[in-house]
Amino acid sequence: MSPVSSAKSVRVEKLDILIIIINNEGYTIERVIHGRKQAYNDVPFWRNTKALEYFGAEEEAVKENTFTARTVGELQDVLKNERVKDGKGVRIVEVFM
Numbered sequence: 001m002s003p004v005s006s007a008k009s010v011r012v013e014k015l016d017i018l019i020i021i022i023n024n025e026g027y028t029i030e031r032v033i034h035g036r037k038q039a040y041n042d043v044p045f046w047r048n049t050k051a052l053e054y055f056g057a058e059e060e061a062v063k064e065n066t067f068t069a070r071t072v073g074e075l076q077d078v079l080k081n082e083r084v085k086d087g088k089g090v091r092i093v094e095v096f097m
Contacts, residue, residue, distance in 0.1 A: 017090045021048045024097040048094045057090070065091040 025045075030038070052062045067084060069075035078084055078093055 014089060016088055018084060019051075019090065019092045021051075021092060021094045022097060023048060023094055049092065051092055052090060055090075061089060065089060067091070067093045068096070069093065070096045 023046075025043075049066045049068060050062075052066060053059070057065070064083060065087060067078045067081065069078045075093075075095055084091055084093060
């Protein structure tokens, strides 16, 4: 999904979408192939949990529809959350690897 279509989903169409972002802090596969210390694998940190905000969602919607998981247990809890499962609008779950 492109940023433009994401923004349109938030502001215009008001679709019920769950976006799961896998945050692996860089190009993991490239690290395996070309070396762990190659500088080009270090990408700038994105504030993924701010995505709804910069797509035009209101502040309250951002707070209610943005989730993070850093462990398997946290991910299981997030996926059981009623807002994630059955919520309205665009919801974002950022999963740290």
